[in-house]
Amino acid sequence: MNGSDDSRKLTIEPTPEAATRTAAELVKTILCDGSSEQRHSHIALAGGTTPHGLYQLLAKQSAVTDVPWPNVEVWFGDERDVPHDDVESNYGMAQRTLLDHLPIRPEQVHPMPADKADLSAAAAEYEQSLRQNVPAGPEGMPQLDLILLGMGADGHTASLFPGTDAVDEQDKLVTSYFVPVLGRNRMTFTFPLINAARNVIFLITGSDKAAAAAALLGKGEAPQEEFPAGRVQLSDGTLFVVMDESAARNVH
Ligand code: 6PG
Secondary structure (H helix, E strand, C coil): CEEECCEEEEEEEHHHHHHHHHHHHHHHHHHHCCCCCCCEEEEEEEECHHHHHHHHHHHCCCCCCCCCCEEEEEEEEEEECCCCCCCCCCHHHHHCCCCCCCCCCHHEEEECCCEEEEEEEEHHHHCCCCCCCEEEECCCCCCEEEEECCCCCCCEEEEEECCCHHHHCCCCCCEEEEEECCCEEEEEEEEHHHCHHHHHEEECCCCHHHHHHHHCCCCCCCHHHCCCHHHHHCCEEEEEEEECCCCCCCCC
């Protein structure tokens, strides 16, 4: 089942592999459309495990030449409070699966400093860097060309977890906080920054995501406000939701 209106396009693929291929094609199209010598495009990568396959696809020689990577700036939508060489690091994962295979210079990649002693100051610095480097959209906020997002079974996205103040943050564009359910600190984009993007791609696979996926699309029994991912409602961009059948089983 696929469906779309102008601002939201839903694609349901039979398998995780097919969903990943669809997401990879979307990423390539968006980055090609948004990049040029004169205008770099800005992408924010997602963490977790779902994007591994997507990044590996994008790192294949065929994809590498399809995208003008020398004209792309790479940001991160969230990060764990670990050094970048830690196995838990979203930057480290992206570096191994994608960035090390791309024709990009180190200065094009902007890791999120989530392991600093003063996390609040580090989050403010990252926000300042976004404001200085990413062109502003109609609302005067940094407007990334593409933000990749995953979603947890609890409906969190980036590191915006249910029941936390971060979900309601309307002033900061990047925040850091202690996440009770994890027992760890996280740094993350907030919804005002996410919703200012030109494009967002949710890549969601696996049956454990089915309840949250249905809520994301305004279906199923659970009220949408229980699932933070439902707050991704772009101001004037396009939301692509790419799922496999397992994640979409409550959507039909
Ligand atoms: C992270 C991610 C997070 C992720 C979801 C889903 O840092 O973990 O940014 O938001 O997208 O937790 O994770 P999986 O892809 O591993 O299911």
